Amino acid sequence: MPAWRHVLPKVGFLWLLICAQSGEPDIKIYSENTDGFNTGVPFSQWLHHIVIQIPEPAGGPFENPLQLSGGNCSEIHVKSLNATDLTSTELSPAFALHLRASLLCTVLVSNGAVRIGFALDNVTADLAFAVQPVLEPRSQVVVPLGKVEVTRCYISFVMSMLHLHGTDSVFNSALSQFEPALKDFINEELPEVACSQLEPLMEKQASAALSSVLVQLAPFLASNPPLPPEPAARPGVTLVNWGTFPPAQLLRSLVQRRPERVAGIIQRIRPQKIPLDMLGINRSVTIDSAGTTLRSYTEELTVEGFNSFVPGSLAIQGSGSHVWSTASFKELRLGAKLQAQVRSVDPKTLTQERPLLEEFQVQLQLGHVMARAETLAMVSQHTLNTMEVDQFQDFGCLVASANGTFVGPEAPLALRQLQLNVSQPVAEVAPCGSLDPSLAEVATTLLKVILSGYVPSFEKILQSSVSRMHHAMNDVVTQVLQTTPPCGKTEVYFGPEGRVNLSLLLLSSLLALSGFCALFSPQISHEDGSEDGDSLALAELPLATHPAVPVGLARSYPFFVVATMVLFFFSDLGLGTVVNIVFRAGDEVVTIGPAFSFSVMTLSRDSIKGGAWLIAVLVIGLSGLWPFVKLGMLLYVWLTPPASLKKSKRGRILLFLDEYGKYSLVDSWLAILALCAFNLNWSDNEIGVNVAPVPMLPFFTFVVASVVSLVLGHVATVFHRRTQRCEREAAVQRTVSQEIREAKEKPGSLFNKLQRQQAWQLLAFAVFNGASVLIAAFLTSIRYEVSGLVADLLLTEEETHLAYGLVSLGLFLTEGFEASSGLHTVQAIFFVFTLAIPLALVVCLLTLLLAPLKRRDHLRLLKVCHVLDAWAAFDVFVLAVVVANFEFWLLTQFLIYHDNVASACNWVHENLNAECLAMECHVQAGFILMALGGVSSYLTPKLYFRYCQGILEEDSMTSESEEELLRK
Template sequence: MLDARHVLQLSLLWLAWICAAQTPGVSPQINIYSEDAEDFASGVPFYQWLKHVTIQVPKPTGPLGNPLQLDGGNCSQIRINSLDAQDLTVTDLTPAFSLHISAHLECTLLLSGGSLAIGFAIDNATADLAFLVQPVEAPGSSGLLVPLGKVKVTRCKISIIMSMLRFTGSSPLNEALTQLHPALEQFINEELPEVACSQLEPLIEKQASATLAAMLIQLEPFLRKHPPLPPEPTRSGIPLVDWETYPPAHLLRSLAQRRPAQVASVIQRISTQEIPLKMLGVNRSVAIDAVGTTLRSYMQELRIQGLNSFVAGSLALLGSGQHITGAAAFANLSFAVRLQAQVRSVDPSKMKQATPLLETFEVQLHLGSVTARAEILAMVSQEAVDKMQVDQFQEFDCLVACARSGAALGSEAPVALRRLQILNMTAPTARVLPRGSLDVGLADLCTTLLRVILHGYVPSFEAIIQSSVTMLHDAMNSVVKQVLEVQPPCEQTEVYFGPESRVNLALLLLASLTALLGLLAASPFWSTFAWWDVGKVEDEEESSQQLSHAQESPSLARHPAVSQSLSKAFPFFIVSTMILFVFSDLGLGTVVNIVFEAQGETTTIGPAFSFSVLTLSRDSLKGGAWLIAILVIGLSGVWPFVKLGMLLWAWLAPTRSLRRSQRTQLLVFLDEYGKYSLVDSWLAILALCAFDIKWKSEEASVNVMPVPMLPFFTFVVASVFSLVLGHVATVYNRRSLAVAPLPRSLSRELQEEELHVLFEDLPLRQSWQLLLLTLFSGLSLLVSCFLSTIQYQVSGVIADLLLEEEQKELSYSLITLGSFLTTGFEASTGLRTVQFIFFSFTVAIPLALVGTLLALLLWPMTRPQQKRLLKACHVLDAWAAFDVFVLAVVVANFEFWLLTEFLMYHDNIAAACHWVHQNLNAECLAMQCHVLPGFILMAFAGIASYLTPKIYFQLCEGTIEERVLSSSDSEEEPLQTLQKL
């Protein structure tokens, strides 16, 4: 059961909630419990709760104040029609406000010792009350004034319109009062309000003043000066990070000074931040007992709002030894607290729990234009920080773990919030929002009361706020100490596969060992223990005698044209190359590090991104980049093993399983398309050149640095070995088709014949088609290499912070793309090697192929010379990878953004990028690759570079062979031999 003073008391007591919740046991009148939200499950909203509240009517005192012998009574069934409050403050230090209440209630008055009861109902009772609060000086606060002094009622006007009147009881006055019904109705409507005011004024003043006095006692610890913080932990003797010279910290300071607008644009994107109360271990519930009534509240969440009002240029970051100090100004900083409040009371007449009140609402505290300043102690091991990976920097536990050996654990943690200050507050305001069950009118009433209390008391309010935020030091200190005591050492992450892993190292050793076994198998010593006999051609005279045996040879490996040492070594080399491909696919091919430099010191944090065939296949599939996945998995992952397996089959398969013509076609196919396994390497180079992200000032710099790892080079080496093995098989397959050598007479004739021009031997139409196609292929290839064909677009928070607008869109040609590997990044031996490989396969070899084709078509040569040059064209075509690069660019144009987006949110910087995306409502770093109009010429050049040699092989091989055969028509045996070519 509640009386009228409790309603006013409860409206004031909750103001002390935030402060009381931070400090257990502030005063004996406050009991704080660490309760869960489940304890607040029972209760009804305010307007429903009022129906169960009974207001006791006090007995008037004095000989003239009780003419009707009133013995008390009560009012129940209260229903509020309207509730309003106004701020009447005139001077800053004299809070005044009014309450206007309109309600319906039913009352009972007891007369003549309770023998007579007068019951009446009031449909529209209104009360207009005005209050004045005297300020007092807080004890021990050095002159701070607070609005918690004596309360005076300056106005009391009550209006009653009675709708029902009845009399019950055995008093002799019952019949007389019934006859006096009109007079009593007039008395209740006109006289009773004055009587009520005369009784309520001293009661309200007494109870409200006592309540504010109790609140003053509770707030006193928050108004006193706090003792200094405990001393910092002692060092353990190991080198610690000096935050004044640490390059990343120095870079942040330089960015704040040199690029204030860009820094402001990033900070102003920060959305509302929720304080992790559970992680900090802050008490989230408080219970206050007051005369049979208990007010309990639970903090559901605490948020910081208004970070988007950051003042540009106000950010200051300072480092000094193991201390980091930061300050920033905000134009409209505020805190939002979502509360769940419950009121429980005991009905004294029934001695049981009455229906509790339960409301959910939000309180917003607007600090206005303020400056926030924080000082953090970070005594962390320099060695531990240097060993951290980039994703470990995003883990709080890993950062704290660096302090495990940095200082001795005592009462203070080596990583702690030493100070958190909110300065320069001018006019803080507070609002109660009905974001929950609270009614709008009641929320507005509470807002007005808060405005009255806060008005003119900025210094006191600053002291309370400062005391509250100081409590965060203890909370943060406890959390860090707990982490240091129970958290195991931060383990190295396994986001990627690296060449340092034992499995990959074993694969590399196994590939080397297999190749070594191949060399041993080819040695004379090993031939003593050979477990198969392939035969050997002793000289040219014996070859003709073994022709019939060769035609019955079960495989190419056992053919007399193949030496015994090569026959034994070839399978080992194929298996070794396969293992090398496995190592390259599993191993980390390329990493992208972040390099910080300041005052001559360099710090490398990485890898921010990591690429391998395995991880790229996985990421492209998960990211929805299906074309990239098909190319990487199919051409760089599966195809090398398929090619080597088919090559091994062509080497060992018997003739009855693989006819010679089929074997020849198979080997030609493997030669021509083996180069497409390089598509993964070209995609990696395209990705590397997208990371042109750097910033430099006189004090500090940051640069994104790609580092090619061993598996990148072993993949290229394995691809080269695969091509070479294919060429070897092709050469010996040709020899196997012409075991018997040409007669010496015919050989001399072919060598001494006159020179021929292939252009003249071909039909005129075909000659001009080949010439024009070759010229177009060479010229278009050469021009497109220097023509801007690719454009990278970079956006997102990182790009906004580090890049100028003109740096966010960069165009490249093939030449500038390859040159960027050593000019855009710090040149290294690895990058120079990558650049050499790239230019060799995409420019040098394709142009050499064009030149060789032109020489074959136009240069006077003998037939054997033409045949040898045609074979050289076959080899160059197998190595020319310009068309592979064009294919990689086409796929990157459509799906590069899908892959990079997936990498941002699932690779090594995923934690930071997720935070950026969620809190800044922006992309962390977005990259797109688009082709420019000049790519049309490059596409035609790629198609021409693919088709031109194939057309040459189709038209010229037959013509050359026909000329050779026509020169030897008098020699039947050589003719039969050459027909097998």
């Protein structure tokens, strides 16, 4: 009677496992830390090298007529293996195993005097099994773990080799004559004898094995033990109330009001891997039994089938620290990638057999699933309120929000209840390494037999695991809380550290204060040797020491220039504008931010990294470097004597700086264009979410620095002209006739003094400039297109397309967002520079051209036009719109996937195969008129200055010539 010595605990070879046991199984299950296995061979090699010992049968001579005394079989080669489901009715599991193999055996007979060696080819074993269901009395749940009955046994083979060997040569020659007869006898009798001996042994051992499994599962089938009391909140800690917390209320409202969109998002979720390492779950289990060790290691766990989510089935409710959630899926699947290693030790020789190692995947299809879960989440209200956006995306920070909120041994985060209703679970084993596909198919069939018709028991095991494993999960959560480091510092960029920022602001203030002290200090006359009024001596003096420049201003001007440089530096490094997310639920408001942030430095960096090169050139060149270049040139012009710098060149430099200093504002206009793209809001009664831009101090200091820079340029230009006038007056003394002539001068319009073609050309340009700016300001010129998952969830189809003109864009700053003093200030700055000053410039230009004024009044008005032209920024806004049309999407795409919301949006992009948020800016037909208005805003003042300055200088030269003739 053969008995198998070594265990093969593989589902596909259950019959081998049955034959390996000689009594009641003694199974020990425990866990150990491991990172997987790297030693072992696949099943086919392992089985080929295994040696199966055949012991001497017990009993009398009639039970052992051949006097067998041992032997072994080896070189087992499985040619095919498959299983068939024979289950006919529910709760009646039955299956068949079909095996084709070959092996070599050696049998010792006559107390070892004769050795019989034989090879069996085409060994065919056809075995059928039926399993009796068992009713677990404590839970009234039926499980397929009862008595096993062998309902069919058929074995056949072909003996391809037979060799008899005795103790001496004479005996061997005699035995060889019996080989044919013995071969026929074995072929005819051995199959029947094998089945008669195997059937009772397999039934006994299989029933005992299933009985041991039932013992292990009995606690999960019984009534669930009560969970320990919930932990108490730590005194002084305010916990989040999930029934009133605005983000939670918003989620609940979105789920109720927009079920189809929520379903669309859930259905896009790709298979999710459970982060076993992050959760600290022990991934290894070891089973010891009868000298055989089975070790399994879970490489990964996945959840699939989110695309089968049932729309409208999601429900979320909260109260206190509890959250209840419900969801349904038509076909939810759980997958596990496993390693299994089998090591067997010979109990006599204590030699280690060659280990078996297989890798495979198990996928459990739950079918239609309806799940309801109750979760305890004790989270600190204060911690959540102080988190920034990037910290909300950090697992360590979320853990920190629960750490320290509880008292007692229980964890503050726990799954208190899980109820699953499934239709018909189906398990499938798939090879992912060297596992033979036929073996995987056999395992799949046997799992199907075990699960078929036993949905209540399966549900009971899953639901009981929550309470039965509560302490284990409690330990996992506690371990995570203890080992997770404190929440790291936010990565949101706020410029330099606080001390550096404060130092820059204080330094700028101190320099400006020093400038005011120098401006209003007791003034001492210039000691330059030019008091004699010699025009040649005056011509050699720089602006800083010229008598036409007040001493206080001459000394304070460098202080003001350097103070403005430092203020620009502070503004460039500091965060100019942030975009926060505001959640509302009734009277409770939660602000999380910043989701996006803008500054000269961050825009420069992000535009380069994002490939928005035009934006990078504008921001770095015009808003970053140009203000320092302008102020440096102003300081150079102020301190440099004419010997090093010609006065004519000095005048051209100052005029250039006046005309182009305003282009440093392009960064501010780009920021405003970006802000108005974030029209993301949703509301339902008293619950809602919206974005809230918040202008920070650096934004205003940048505008202030730009204004001061313009003023400093005007001051240098004004006093440059005064020095020229002073030098002319020193060279040519004014006569009484000049004064009388100027007093008698009759007012006249430049329109009549200019050439007719030039006059009409200037008039047409001014009228077109004013009309185009005014009309284009109200036309729809730009359109934003917002798309992506966030937009689909929050916005309607109409709200994803935002059309603006200049006026509506400025109004949106306070109408589209929650109005604040900061936004009102930004709105005022925007309208003043882009609309009010350009229109005022047009009015002044028309007055200069058409109004009958004296020459001196014309010159004064011309200076006013120069100043207004230096401040009019309509053309700067047009330039910003042009660049935004081509590269705004590049910048926003980089910000979304690399800035403050990068972690969340990258997860959305990778797991939902969808854009998180996408924004594009496109010009509309009305932009044509806006562009023409921008060009005319740039050219019209230049033409006026050229023609009007020329005619006024010509009048001055004519009057001086007439005066010279009168003197002669």
